[in-house]
Amino acid sequence: MRWRPYRRKPGRRPERARAGARGGPCVGPRASYVDANVNFGKPAMDLAAALEGAPAPADGRELAVPAADGTALAATLLEPPGRAPADAPLVVIAAAAAVRRRFYARFATYLAGRGHPVLTFDYRGIGGSRTGSLAGSTIRMRDWCILDVPGVLAWAAAAFPRRPIHWVGHSMGGFAPGLAHNNALIARQLNVATLSGYWGRMAAPEKWRVAALMRFAGPLAVRLKGYFPGVLMGGEDMPGPAYLEWMRWCMTPEFLFADETLPERAHFAAFRAPVRFVQVADDPWGTEAAVGHMAAHFTASVDRSMWRLAPADAGVAAIGHFGFFRPELRSTAWRQAADWLLP
Template sequence: MAEPGLDDVFIDDITLPAADGYPLGATLFLPRGAKRHAVLINSATAVHRKVYRGFAGYLAKRGCAVLTYDYRGTGDSRQKSMTGYNQAKSLVGFKASMSDWAAQDVTSAVAWMRERYKALPFAYVGHSFGGQALGLLPNNTEISRALFIAAQAGYWKLMAVPERYRVYAMLNFAGVPLTRAFGYTPGWMGLGMDLPKDMFLQWVSWVMSPRYLFDDKNLAALQNFPKYKGALRALCMSDDPWATRPAVELLCSGFTSIKPEIITVMPKDTGASRIGHFGFFRPEHRDTLWRGAAEWIEAAE
């Protein structure tokens, strides 16, 4: 049975090899007709790629070859247990950090798309962490256009009140102790999916730093931010308590070789009552936010 809105799109669940060979769960969306653009959609932290399925299918219907995927240790990129059918393997002892996600997973997804669709203009869509990762990629020069959706430098004091205090307490008083005790971050504490220990602890260290990942002296990949010289549009939702305008501006300030375009989107301007950090990807925005995003992506030659 065809999914609503995806009946004329070819959808294929595949396995994408990361730079070190780790298998990543991914989905390729292809138009039935000619392919005119290639688009890679990069997930937010603890967000399954299925959240982007509707938007990916919409872009494919307009002539884009689109790839979504899960970072290692999450979604369908989490190893399966040998003791139970389709049962997720424990993340205890699983080694993966946020910088690993960028260096191993996102970098490989960019290379995979570029190799297969080298003749097409290549666009990068980054939601939250997915946008942050662009600056860390050694091959970000392969991308002609980048669209950020609620992507920010997530320092906790740049979040809206009172959300900043809830996040601070959740990460420091629940997240860190539980992660150290269990050997991974359990999804039931409020983040959605289980997360690898090293990834969560690195993320917390960034959230507690005034310049977020830019303060990480051990993050050598920061040298890749100035390498990106393509177009960059960052959408900032006015009712997003996490990716506030100052937080979006801080992330964009790292791209020193270009002048990013930052656009504040107000729910009332799209006919919506709210958008927030995740709402862009709801199908109700098909004729407003999705169409505007697609038209900007398609402007690439």
């Protein structure tokens, strides 16, 4: 489906950083593991169960990739089973906010199986890039976008100079390149559930729960603990400043685009690669309005398109904000996504 603007209708513990690592969304909201029918603290999907049994590719290599400020980011490079052509694209998978790269292992393995090297990485303070307690951390959400993502892009371009970079962004991982000064390095991008996180564009009743958490429970927890406890949403702990910045963006109708302290917003105008937005029909955060609002800011893209994915299209009962990466979608949504990403 070609790009069309949105028109409103009526009516587990994190992994620790490996030896030698240095270092110390926005999101399709950080209510990342909560579904519309689930109360706070009860994950919509059991993340541990989702990760259990995820195949570990034989050729996977653990790396430390430097962010733009030198902070070491834990990463995994999956090589295809056979020798990939020298000019075959390198796929980079960028996670949703505060989600470990392990979550995407199965999808990464699938793409590697189609003959392409695939890189996954953890943002600073998350998973293998976390170096200790988050209490007192100064990590902001923007740091993931303007330091970590540019560093990964620069490393990928230097390590694989003959390979075009094809980017897969989940939630925050899809709009983060818009804030990256070197986003011209991306040759093609697939965004899954990437949205403008203003709470008012979420589906009811979920938006009321998210608003209550953001306005009251979340800030109180940060004040008491020094970070946002992942148990409140069933996911990873989040640095306090990152949570509070995300909260401010999500309280504003224009989301991060209204943040005058974020000059990197101007880099959206430099993003020219073809980009496809996957809007999941039953995602309570990534509604058509929320995804459309974000997509509308990729104005320089030479080819914007939106793919509305319903559970029935993938042969499953539900998908939600995270379900796209379940292996049950291998023969349906994964195949269609890979056909577009790797033409």
